[in-house]
Amino acid sequence: MTKIQVEKMVEEAEKFAAEDKEKRDAIDTKNQAESVIYQTEKQLKELGDKVPGDVKEKVEGKLKELQVAVAGGSTQTIKDALAALNQEVMQLGQSLxxxxxxxxxxxxxxxxxxxxxxxxxxxxxxxxxxxxxxxxTDSN
Structure with a gap:
């Protein structure tokens, strides 16, 4: 490769680095949200009637919001819904x-x-x- 081709490739890599970082962040956020959704559903199922009704309703509401955000929201919307669900799950743990x-x-x-x-x-x-x-130790 010529020096000009190498410089052009470096320019393109720098140009798309921010875009790649945003895509990576979006994918990581979505994966994290899906994992939290799964864990929360599993926890609610395992705990069953041990969870107070009002707390369970709040957690389920935030869970639905996160599911909707994952289905079609922006990365920031997913992050906000994820934080809200985590807050309610923390309240769930405190009530238990x-x-x-x-x-x-x-x-x-x-x-x-x-x-x-x-x-x-x-x-x-x-x-x-x-x-x-x-x-x-026995020295005999």
Whole structure:
């Protein structure tokens, strides 16, 4: 190739670099959105009735918005819908965490659980209940 041909190819590559970057961003955003849609649907299905009705409705609404955006929206529209869905999914997680926190917790009365394993052959408990891990070898 001649020097002029090489310079022309470099110019064209620079000219289309921004366009290529936008296309890559659009594809990555769409793939991420489709993945989040799948994960959210799966999570809602697995959790079933554990999800409070109002929270579930909000998540499903944002899920629909994201599906519509993926079907025909701009990259920015998809990003906005994705962020909105992620916010609602975070609220979903918080509501489930609060539900778990309000119920009785095993061992909550301060009693130690004696069913767990004690120190193993290479472990000794030190002062304050800390576990000290030690290995030894038999020199005989």
């Amino acid at each position: 965490y609060q539900q778990q926190g309000s119920g009785p917790t095993p061992g909550a009365d301060g009693a130690a659980d004696s069913t767990g394993p004690g120190p193993g052959p290479s472990e000794k408990t030190g002062d304050g209940g800390d576990v000290i891990d030690a290995d030894f």
